[in-house]
Amino acid sequence: MLSRRQSAPDATPVVLRNGSVTIEGRPVLRGIDLTVTSGEFIALMGANGSGKSTLVRALTGLRPLASGELELFATPIDHFHDWRRVGYVPQRSTATSGVPASVWEVVASGRLTRRGVLRPLTRADRRVIDEAISLVGLEAKARAGVSTLSGGQHQRALIARALAGEPDLLFLDEPTAGVDLPNQLALADTLRTLKERGSTVVLVAHELGPMESLVDRAVVLRDGRVVHDGPRLTDAQVHDPDLGHAHHHPSPPARDHVPHVLAPFDDTSQRQEDEH
Numbered sequence: 001m002l003s004r005r006q007s008a009p010d011a012t013p014v015v016l017r018n019g020s021v022t023i024e025g026r027p028v029l030r031g032i033d034l035t036v037t038s039g040e041f042i043a044l045m046g047a048n049g050s051g052k053s054t055l056v057r058a059l060t061g062l063r064p065l066a067s068g069e070l071e072l073f074a075t076p077i078d079h080f081h082d083w084r085r086v087g088y089v090p091q092r093s094t095a096t097s098g099v100p101a102s103v104w105e106v107v108a109s110g111r112l113t114r115r116g117v118l119r120p121l122t123r124a125d126r127r128v129i130d131e132a133i134s135l136v137g138l139e140a141k142a143r144a145g146v147s148t149l150s151g152g153q154h155q156r157a158l159i160a161r162a163l164a165g166e167p168d169l170l171f172l173d174e175p176t177a178g179v180d181l182p183n184q185l186a187l188a189d190t191l192r193t194l195k196e197r198g199s200t201v202v203l204v205a206h207e208l209g210p211m212e213s214l215v216d217r218a219v220v221l222r223d224g225r226v227v228h229d230g231p232r233l234t235d236a237q238v239h240d241p242d243l244g245h246a247h248h249h250p251s252p253p254a255r256d257h258v259p260h261v262l263a264p265f266d267d268t269s270q271r272q273e274d275e276h
């Protein structure tokens with residue numbers, strides 16, 4: 001292993017205690033407790049705007065916590081430099097969200113995690129990125145914005161990104177949104193391979209589709225709070241307005257991750273979001 005490895009190989013990938021995020025003065029995540037143990041495949045679920053992407057950004061250090069403590073591989077986030085162990089596939093750009101990244105940038109984001117903090121990509125890094133793009137046959141699209149790709153091409157870009165980084169902990173933000181079934185199956189195969197290699201995966205998803213069998217645990221957000229942390233749920237259960245009300249201890253007792261206490265559910269701000 002490279003000498004830069006500083007976090008213990010078998011350390012717990014994620015421990016977030018009482019994490020909160022505020023954006024433009026508005027609380028977007030509130031009192032989140034989340035532990036991700038090594039080798040787990042977690043589905044992060046919830047309606048549009050419930051805070052899933054923000055939580056992933058917070059867990060990858062891209063969005064600062066307003067309060068709370070975050071450790072990655074048993075290292076406080078402020079002291080964590082082993083970013084090559086962490087992969088992040090951002091949500092696919094849509095017409096309504098921000099500036100679209102290019103294919104090269106998306107694949108490079110899988111390699112960025114292998115560089116040192118603030119260290120630019122080396123020529124060798126760039127070669128690995130180019131090779132990953134060519135492996136999935138997207139050379140001609142390398143400089144194109146990902147929003148110009150078909151669903152299948154986008155999915156191939158995601159695979160290339162995973163190949164470029166080989167992270168121990170991989171965050172995927174809605175990789176199957178707008179992707180047809182054959183490509184969803186291909187992506188599920190790729191993720192199964194990563195899982196078999198011992199990677200830890202946190203997958204943001206509205207619907208699990210072919211990835212359902214990979215999921216060890218579901219975490220459901222609503223209005224920036226965790227309302228379920230435990231076994232997989234059906235789509236209807238995820239959107240059940242009563243989820244989180246009936247169970248004050250949603251973590252199954254047998255689980256080995258740190259149990260968390262639900263923050264009181266904020267009835268007055270509860271939104272009935274109707275997504276699809």
Ligand SMILES: Nc1ncnc2c1ncn2[C@@H]1O[C@H](COP(=O)(O)OP(=O)(O)OP(=O)(O)O)[C@@H](O)[C@H]1O
Pocket residue numbers: 023024028046047048049050051052053054055091
């Ligand atoms: N950069 C930002 N500026 C302003 N508000 C933001 C920003 N990022 C997120 N928010 C707000 O925070 C809340 C949570 O957003 P987030 O994208 O984390 O939710 P999500 O569960 O990932 O939703 P989706 O399924 O639509 O991606 C939303 O109300 C969103 O408008």
